[in-house]
Amino acid sequence: MYTLAEENYLKAIFHLEHETTGEVSTNAIAESMETKPSSVTDMVQKLAEKKMLVYKRYKGAQLTEKGRKIAASVIRKHRLWEVFLVEKLKFHWDEVHDIAEQLEHIQSDELITRLDKFLGSPDFDPHGDPIPDKHGVLKRTEKKLLSELEKNQKGVCVGVKESNSDFLQYLDKKKISIGTKITVRGKEFFDGSMVILVGKDQFFISKMVAENLFVQTL
Amino acid sequence: MYTLAEENYLKAIFHLEHETTGEVSTNAIAESMETKPSSVTDMVQKLAEKKMLVYKRYKGAQLTEKGRKIAASVIRKHRLWEVFLVEKLKFHWDEVHDIAEQLEHIQSDELITRLDKFLGSPDFDPHGDPIPDKHGVLKRTEKKLLSELEKNQKGVCVGVKESNSDFLQYLDKKKISIGTKITVRGKEFFDGSMVILVGKDQFFISKMVAENLFVQTL
DNA sequence: TAAGTATTTTAGACATGTCTAAAATTATTA
DNA sequence: TAATAATTTTAGACATGTCTAAAATACTTA
Structure with a gap:
């Protein structure tokens, strides 16, 4: 469906959009992904061609609805897996991030539907962050x-x-x-x-x- | 640790070694992986440099102890995840292969240790195939x-x-x-x-x- | 065993995603 | 607003893993 790199870029930009307002800068993306600005420019141009975000030279990027949904689905998977790791496999809350970072890229809608059910459709992950629903809607939470x-x-x-x-x-x-x-x-x-x-x-x-x-x- | 391609090649060769005797041919690998013989030659040469297998031009490949262990660990992960999908998420036995094919590449020894325990240290996967132990030992089963x-x-x-x-x-x-x-x-x-x-x-x-x-x- | 067939390898190209170094643009400030 | 600084983009290279087309080697069989 989408490549690993695509999903990681969209996820990073999604998070950055929630930390500030307006376009996300190349440098900010590079820093959050621990990569070089030139690599970000390349990738952002490709994502723009695929209509996952809007990009203007020197002006930064902004997710489209399509890009936002993909990002939310990756984050949903990440957080559901974190719940699984903590609740079922008894990991501590601070040990699960790197593993969830890998699991979030597994491609199967049916898997996530069943995992969600198996976990009792949780609303929050073990860090207290809300889990987007299957349509990518993230409850704005206090x-x-x-x-x-x-x-x-x-x-x-x-x-x-x-x-x-x-x-x-x-x-x-x-x-x-x-x-x-x-x-x-x-x-x-x-x-x-x-x-x-x-x-x-x-x-x-x-x-x-x-x-x-x-x-x-x- | 190891790339996705490396793990898939080692796994395919491992399975082929159990189906016949002696070296595994380039064509056989290509066929089982649905790729071209020329690609296999390239990759097998790289795996030989990394001491994961022994390779002689025109003579085929044979896993080293190192390659065998990596392959067995991937297969162990694959089969444990299949058990999880069937026993815990209630998938049918015939629906789990493609998903396990992705999950088998998740890198974390601790994850597998805990998953194995969570599942009750099963000896067989849902297709009746034996699960290698953590040292890569596969019970020869009848x-x-x-x-x-x-x-x-x-x-x-x-x-x-x-x-x-x-x-x-x-x-x-x-x-x-x-x-x-x-x-x-x-x-x-x-x-x-x-x-x-x-x-x-x-x-x-x-x-x-x-x-x-x-x-x-x- | 020589000729033909099948298998395997090499050479060169391509796609993805990364990098460095240099150029272009934008922002800052004196 | 001109000079300087910071950010961003481009150009060209590289690593991984794939492919096609052509060459090399091995196997078959008459």
């Missing part, structure tokens, strides 16, 4: 750090900011994982610590923990 | 058609010869799947039909069925 919530606000845990084994084990112990509902019961000004409700358990967490957990506000 | 067994012999179902939906549904109904133990209770000369024991159920099967089921004799 992903916040737990530390940004105020007293009495609720959120669903959707991921961690930086993951390390100790922190993940701490979360395990506290029975916090993706999908866990968290309610803020109290918040201290001076040190940013919180008291939160998880299930029926209420406990204290430090600022460090609150600043490392992503939640989806409810 | 895969036979059920029709070749005599009265009172036992076997474990390891796959089907030709699979079609109707036949797979028939097996489902009779509670026969990979790993199922089958005992031959009777065999008729004139039409090749059999009476077999599956679990606690004893029933009649036609020659057509007996000639389409692979078993591992016990």
Whole structure:
């Protein structure tokens, strides 16, 4: 269908478009892909010929609807595979990126349909990023750090900011994982610590923990 | 690690070595890979430089220990993924080859270690072919058609010869799947039909069925 | 064993995607 | 706004893996 290089370029440009506004520059693409600007120019011209993006010399690139859909489908596959690796194969959240980077290029619609079903049609990947649906629609989501919530606000845990084994084990112990509902019961000004409700358990967490957990506000 | 083309050549040669004896000819490789003999010559020379096989002009190729191990690891991955697709994603046995053909090239030892464990370290793929172990050792197995067994012999179902939906549904109904133990209770000369024991159920099967089921004799 | 046939290799070309070095364009700032 | 700096593109080369056409070698058989 599409080559590996094509998919990687479209994916990179898709991400860059979400970080800034307007056209994406050659240099920005080169940097994010760890390649040279001259290579990017070549490739972007080819993608423009294939109507996957619009390109004007010296002005940068912008995905077309076609290009956007291809990129979203690759990202959907990436994130679904990450869920598989963490939920089923018990990888840690920080070990799965490179493997998903390969798995995202497997070509089979039926495979992804079945994988999605097998995983229970998850909405978020293990890093808390939303999974585009099969039409390439990405729910614009309010992903916040737990530390940004105020007293009495609720959120669903959707991921961690930086993951390390100790922190993940701490979360395990506290029975916090993706999908866990968290309610803020109290918040201290001076040190940013919180008291939160998880299930029926209420406990204290430090600022460090609150600043490392992503939640989806409810 | 190794390129896609390298892995595919080694795999094809590995299979051909098991079908005949001695060196594998350029033409045979070309035919099995649906490519041209001239392309094979080029590639085989490169693989010889990398010590993955031994090659003499006009005399064909033979895998070295190194090449054999790489090939076996690719085949191991292919067959483990096939088990995953059938057992976990509920694909039919005849739908999984093309997808496994892509998945077999994913590079990550840890992934395969975990996948193997997740699947319960299976010994056979859904077609009844043995899965090489992590050291590339392939159990030489006595895969036979059920029709070749005599009265009172036992076997474990390891796959089907030709699979079609109707036949797979028939097996489902009779509670026969990979790993199922089958005992031959009777065999008729004139039409090749059999009476077999599956679990606690004893029933009649036609020659057509007996000639389409692979078993591992016990 | 010589001639004809089949197999295999070589030579040269091509497609994809990358790179370096140099040229062109755009942006900055004095 | 002219000079300088930064960005971007072009030109030409290279690596991988493929192909066709032609040459070399091996196999068959009369």
